Amino acid sequence: MSDDKPDEAAAAAVRLLWGPHPKPARGPRPTLDLARIARAGIAVADESGLAEVSMQRIAAELGVTKMALYRYVPGKAELVALMVDGAIGPYPASDEPVGDWRGQLHAWARGLLLLFRRHPWALEATVGLRVMGPGELSWMERAVSALDGTGLTGAERMDAALLLSGHVRAIAQQARAAGPAGNPEAQLGAVLGELMQTHGEQFPALTAALASAAGSADQDQAWDFGLDRILDGLATLIDARNR
Secondary structure (H helix, E strand, C coil), rough: CCCCCCCHHHHHHHHHHHHCCCCCCCCCHHHHHHHHHHHHHHHHHHHHHHHHHHHHHHHHHHHCCCHHHHHCCCCHHHHHHHHHHHHCCCCHHHCCCCCCHHHHHHHHHHHHHHHHHHHCCCHCCCCCCCHHHCHHHHHHHHHHHHHCCCCCCCCHHHHHHHHHHHHHHHHHHHHHHHHHCHHHHHHHHHHHHHHHHHHHHHHHHHHHHHHHCCCCCCCCHHHHHHHHHHHHHHHHHHHHHCC
């Protein structure tokens, strides 16, 4: 964000994400639009990472000068905000409510995980206090609305959505760190297994657990295990609310 004060920068992000979007009052006839700018930024971030996104780089990708790009977007922070909302997009209409709340949240979490795998840079672009766009908020709306009628309070439904999002992010971050062909659980097991060969007597419970996991056919169960336990906990709370 350029030299704007925090409240001014937030206001600029709100205008870009939510509109209205007046055309530049001065200068040559507009040749760009915000959707095209966002797509260019997303393409660069998908290929090279968020660190490679700059106003200069995106202007070059679009075939305009950096000053021309500034006529549409005040700075990099606002550009990234546009990219995030463009990459996340509205919650898919094809995934509208099917089944009970548990099935809906399971599908929601899976969809969010796939999204972060497709755009891993979005993990670092969606932290901290910031302005969210309509696409990103549509995902929160879908998760919260899945719990309508369950007896949970509004605060509890929002907390449940944030808890699920946290699990998705943790799994996506582990997968990103493991690399394109890596299995984070298998990699961790291999590292710990080597350590336990020489230090296992100090950690008997961990050694036994690793031995058991090594004999399991499922070496990538953290995702399903964590998701099911979160949903189990919500089911217990919902049952208690409806007694």
